[in-house]
Amino acid sequence: MRQIAKLLLLSALLSACSGSGDWRADAISAAKGKMHKLVSDPSATFSHVQLTGDSSSGQTCGVITAKVGTFTREARFIVYIDNTAGPFVEPGMGQSMSRADFDWAWKNDCLNEGYKS
Numbered sequence: 563m564r565q566i567a568k569l570l571l572l573s574a575l576l577s578a579c580s581g582s583g584d585w586r587a588d589a590i591s592a593a594k595g596k597m598h599k600l601v602s603d604p605s606a607t608f609s610h611v612q613l614t615g616d617s618s619s620g621q622t623c624g625v626i627t628a629k630v631g632t633f634t635r636e637a638r639f640i641v642y643i644d645n646t647a648g649p650f651v652e653p654g655m656g657q658s659m660s661r662a663d664f665d666w667a668w669k670n671d672c673l674n675e676g677y678k679s
Contacts (some may be wrong), residue, residue, distance in 0.1 A: 585617045593622035593641035596649045600639075601656060603628040614675035619644055623672035630655060640667055 590611055598604050611624030622641045627634060637652035651657050652664050 586613050589613055589617070589620065589643050590622050593624075593639075593649070596641050597626050597639050597651065600649050600651060601626065601628040601630070603630075605629070610679065612672075612677050614672055614677050615643070617643065621648075621671050621675070623668070623677045626651065626655070628655065638664075638668060638672075640671055642671075 590613055594608055594611075597608070598606055606626050606628035609625045609627070611622060613620055613622050615621055620643045622639075622643070624639060625636055626639050627636045629635075635655055637655040639649060639651045641649040650659055650664060650667060653659060653661050
């Protein structure tokens, strides 16, 4: 009986460990969805996408390539998991945030939190 209990406990622990990365994939997918809406381009593509921070106060940082009018542009973006701010995209992609404010957020919330270019 003890062996069965140990096996059940081990199975539960393994299941919990194997699912622990799912929140990252979900957060990245949600961030991409928010960015598609923000730039009004459902065909936008993403690169260098990384999640920094944790599951309650982290952010997804990366690069989006989207059409802006007749031009295709590339810009960095930040989407916060807790929805307290943003999403933000670099100026020039249709957002009114200043370059200085975006650069400050990028440095503090992406680079200082572990984002690797």
